[in-house]
Amino acid sequence: MRTLFIAVGFLVTSVSALAQSTAQERLKTVQGDPAALRAAVEAGRKASFFCANCHGENGISKSPDVPNLAGQNPAYLLEQIRKFGAGERKDQFMQGLIKVLKDEERLQIALYFASEPVSPVKADATQVARGKELFTKLCVRCHGDQARGGELYPRLAGQKLPYLQSTIMRYRDGTGIRNNQLMTIATAPLKNEDVTAVANYLTQLP
Ligand code: HEC
Ligand code: HEC
Structure with a gap:
């Protein structure tokens, strides 16, 4: 029984590690091809219309507890999307929402927000x-x-x-x-x- 648990645990970890590396490799491929990158950013702009409700149209969020996505590194964004989907990062709303995105949409949205400029704000x-x-x-x-x-x-x-x-x-x-x-x-x-x-x-x- 114990061995079975270990085997299942190993399998789940391997599958999730595989999903991560495939998505990250695909990201690198698109980033390395200017025409594919432009197309992905454009598609991401459209696919992210719902995200804009909270993260802002250009990825600058309007509420203090919602992070800006503008200018964020696309590999990091993609990895956080994966983590929400896998339940490794907890946020009830984001975990549910991410499940409806297809793999390609995740990539396009990450590239779109990453391409937007960030504006620094005043601090104490x-x-x-x-x-x-x-x-x-x-x-x-x-x-x-x-x-x-x-x-x-x-x-x-x-x-x-x-x-x-x-x-x-x-x-x-x-x-x-x-x-x-x-x-x-x-x-x-x-x-x-x-x-x-x-x-x-x-x-x-x-
Ligand atoms: C109802 C509001 C809401 C909507 C809509 C929303 N988000 Fe979020 N999102 C949040 C909140 C709140 C957090 C921060 C969760 C936390 O505290 O860790 C977050 C975090 C994130 C993060 C992690 C950013 C970081 O810096 O670590 C990513 C990536 C993200 N959202 C992507 C998306 C995408 C893609 C969409 C659209 C498909 C979307 N969100 C729609 C509220 C929202
Ligand atoms: C050894 C490397 C390392 C050091 C040192 C480190 N970080 Fe990080 N940090 C990371 C990694 C990797 C992540 C992404 C982790 C994840 O997936 O949740 C991260 C995530 C974060 C985030 C979340 C960003 C977001 O958009 O949600 C914040 C904030 C942060 N770090 C602040 C700090 C601060 C402040 C310090 C110094 C006190 C620090 N980090 C030191 C590696 C590091």
Whole structure:
């Protein structure tokens, strides 16, 4: 019985890893072909009309707890869509919604939002210097100098302040809503006031 559980667990993990690598490979192929990329962005613009209700027409969300998708790395967007679909990232609405998207639509939408520009916003100026110091010490090696990330590392520059705060705390506090070991370790040293500082620094970056 035990062996069966292990075997089934292994199979589920392998199938999900396979789904991830196929989608990511397909993304690279489309990105490497300018005409296919243009067509995918155009199709994504149309396919994302429903997403705009919350994430904004150009991927700049209008509500504080909904993340901007504009300028986000497409590989990261695609991976988060996969995680919602697989129940590895929890959000009741997003988990349900993602199930109705076909594989190709997921890819097109990720490429469309990634192609839109991000606009930085004002932050609490008294927090920025401390936030920069923390970011440089604890985060820069994965998220990059300008906090633009790359591939599966998300862009954080210009992201919504309350979303950044609650997301960082979810990783740190092991809530199970977001699951990533690298992030749990990286955020462990942060006190609540550090989270506020680093989020203020990130939201005002271009
Ligand atoms: C009813 C509002 C709503 C709609 C409509 C919606 N989303 Fe979301 N989306 C959210 C919220 C809220 C979150 C943040 C969940 C969390 O706190 O982790 C989110 C998160 C995401 C993320 C993760 C972004 C990140 O930075 O990690 C992606 C990707 C995403 N949505 C894609 C989509 C796509 C694609 C559509 C359209 C098919 C869509 N969403 C429609 C509310 C919405
Ligand atoms: C060792 C690499 C690594 C380090 C160091 C790291 N991160 Fe991350 N971060 C990641 C990865 C990978 C993800 C995507 C995880 C997932 O899929 O949920 C992520 C996700 C995030 C997100 C979610 C973004 C979104 O759009 O939802 C935030 C916010 C974040 N990191 C902030 C930070 C901060 C602040 C620090 C420093 C205290 C930090 N990270 C340090 C690798 C890292």
